[in-house]
Amino acid sequence: MSATLDRGAAARAQSTPSQPLSRRAARRRWSATVGLPLLSLLVFLGAWQLAASSGLWSEVFVPRPSTVWAAAVDASTTHDGVRGYQGYLLWEHLYMTLRRVAAGVVIGVLGGVVLGLAMGTVGWLRRILEPWLTFLRALPPLAYLFLLVIWLGIDEAPKIALLALAALPPTAVATTTAVLGAPITLVEAARAVGANRFQVIRDVVLPAALPETLTGIRLAVGIAYSSVVAAELFNGIPGVGGMVKDASNYNNTPVVLVGIFAIGLSGLTIDALLRVVERRAVPWRGTH
Known part of the structure; x- marks a missing residue:
């Protein structure tokens, strides 16, 4: 009887700290995901305010955060x-x-995936196209923008073409590498049971290549963005890039910063959405 009571007391002693531990784990998780980014933002805003208030630089070069906020309100x-x-x-x-980026990225990613699959499965094609x-x-976008x-004028076509050309290479390279890295044992097993080339690609190569391909797509979106x-240097209004270009012509630094923040924050949002898609599409990544 006493032994049973002792075991029960020991079990309670071991189980009671679990609740505080779980709360501490939740607090640590909140601190890592929300607290630290918020702290870094506050430090950045504080350093920015100090630099703007120091008088070392003109307001034209380092406007106050309140001035940039007022410019954002005016622009909205x-x-x-x-x-x-x-x-x-x-x-x-x-x-x-975002509409231009979406159009360019869709074209570039689709072309890159198809090209990567072809290069990963056909050796002579890879040797021709890889250089x-x-x-x-290696080319910066401005090198071929002009x-x-x-070739295409100053309307939407050159903007979308530039963004597509920016998104295509990282997608193609990532897909090619992923296809080449598909487990040869699974490929051979599929062939042994009578799968044809298309079935091997669809049922074995594509699922194996999906994680690296999604990483390449994330990189492609970032490069295009x-x-x-x-892309919006010519006839880019309406457009955030065109707004930044136009404001820079008049040394309107607050509007330039508003455009930069709009691009950066929307880029972070898009990358977060792509991470969610990646976790849903390849939930096994990082588990083994």
């Missing part, structure tokens, strides 16, 4: 008869930019 509303910036509200600029992909990856403008200001 109609004030004194002026609608947003250059006749468009901030969300309209951002919408046009050209490397050449394209050529695209000469970082090229959006270059």
Whole structure:
């Protein structure tokens, strides 16, 4: 009887600390996911305010955070008869930019996946195309933007083409590497049971290549997004890149910073959404 009581007391002693431990784990998780990013934001804003208030730099070069906030409000509303910036509200600029990025990324990613699958499964095609992909990856967007403008004009076509060309190489390279890394034992097993080339690619190669391909797509979206200001250098209004370019012509630093923050925050949101898609599509990644 006493032994049973002792065991029960020991069990209770071991189980009671679990609740505080779980609460501490939740607090640590909250601190890592919310607290630290919030703290870094506050430190950044504080350092920015100190730099702007120090008088070491002109307001033209380092405007105060409140000035940038006022510029963001002005760009998002109609004030004194002026609608947003250059006749468009901030969300309209951002919408046009996101629409161009989406069109370019879809074209570039689809082309990159198809090209990567072909290069990963056909050796002679890979040897022919790989140097050209490397050449394209090495070129900054501005290097071929002007050529695209000469060929396609200054409307939407050169912008979308530039973003597609920025997104294609990382997707193609990641897909090629993933296809080449597909487990040879599974490929041989599928062939042994009578699967044809298409079935092997569909049922074995594609699932094995999906994690690396999704990583390549995330990289492609980031590279395309970082090229959006270059894509909108010509006739880019409405568009955040065009807004930044136009504001820089007049040394309007607050509006330039508003555009930079809009691009950066929307880019973070898109990357977070892609991470969610990646976790849902390949839940086994990182588990073994």
